[in-house]
Amino acid sequence: MTERPTGEPLVRLTGVNKWFGQLHVLQDIDLTIDRGEVVVVIGPSGSGKSTLCRTINRLESIENGEITIDGQRLPEEGKELARLRADVGMVFQSFNLFAHKTVLENVTLGPIKVRKQSKADAEKRARELLDRVGVGHQADKVPAQLSGGQQQRVAIARALAMDPKVMLFDEPTSALDPEMINEVLDVMTSLARDGMTMIVVTHEMGFARRAANRVVFMDGGRIVESATPEEFFTNPTSDRAKDFLSKILNH
């Protein structure tokens, strides 16, 4: 993917700061993600990249600054926040599929409870999505009966069922056995091709090169560099990014 989509801002973070006690985990973050853009966030552990991802649907609150999605400021809590979260898909490192529900119920819960779809409509769509991510034949099992890679693909289908404006991926492959990473990355790559707006926190540099429009490099709670994958991997400007890349790309 080379050309840059739309130029129309969808997610915008302005002057965002967050502390965990004394620790200043997000420092003056300014970041704009355009509609259709795929942004990969990388950086050493503890750099604040997961926290950044989680502030976008307010699973983490922020101390100051502003986050808007599609022009609307993130509400602090209550029904409006729930409504806005419905438009923001999230995929977690540890899948977090609802353990007491079947795969199909995991995908239909949001559409039925939040979007007020009929059970039949929700199930029809859920089966299409499960087929699309390649786990259609597992629909009636419970999550624990699936492999990690299958569970994560179900989690992606669950998020897609809400027809989100943007998808957040918080280290989606970090908890997976190596042979299962690709099946999840393939689904994500095809989503990116289809024009989904995506913010992906990951250590998968291959995915960043293949699917990202932009790489954001974080360190110590700050955005240190923001560039196309080509520029970033071949010619990083900051010393911190050079150091980081030399450590991870030498193997």
Place this chain on the structure above:
Amino acid sequence: MSFLADNFPLLRDAFLTTLSLAVLSGLVALVLGTVLAAMRVSPIAALRGLATFYVETFRNTPLTVVFFFLAFGIVYIDLQFPSRFITAVAALSLYTAAFVCEAVRSGINAVPPGQAEAARAIGLDFRQSLSTVVLPQAFRTVVPPLGSVWIALAKNTSIAAGFAVTDLTAVLQRLANANADQLAMVFIAVVAAYLLITLTSAWLIGILERRLAIVR
């Protein structure tokens, strides 16, 4: 044995009174305790405070005192329950709800936080995520402690005997006073009736626990 046969109607009615005291109070306590547990994990501080106050009040007051207050204390504020049986159900429910609340809350805390995060992330509000994702999983893990609360409740119903409800313990007193020569038989009959409730419960709880176990 003719002694037991003679008194069978009395024992049977007492058994049914004890059983209905336990079942009715158990149901009310389950509902009230679950609402209290939801309040204790609510984002609204006032609700958390209220529920905590309730739990600490009733968990730390002797059950007999709760009975005494509802039977005689509330008369001073011009209140009275329609019957002694209902007074007993109220006292047992209010008291047991505090223990149900704490058992359910421990179950809520045992549900991995990621479950509630995922529920919020798809747009469920607090109430929806609690009722469709967190509580169904919490209840499965608290079957054993709730079972203990239930068995304690079944035995606590005996306090009602002191407040003019003719339950098994009241009948034990009455028959023992009137038939000193049959003391052993009276005890065996009444204890057997209690065991019928508690041991059957323990067996059913075991089945429920196996049936509801979640694979993670």
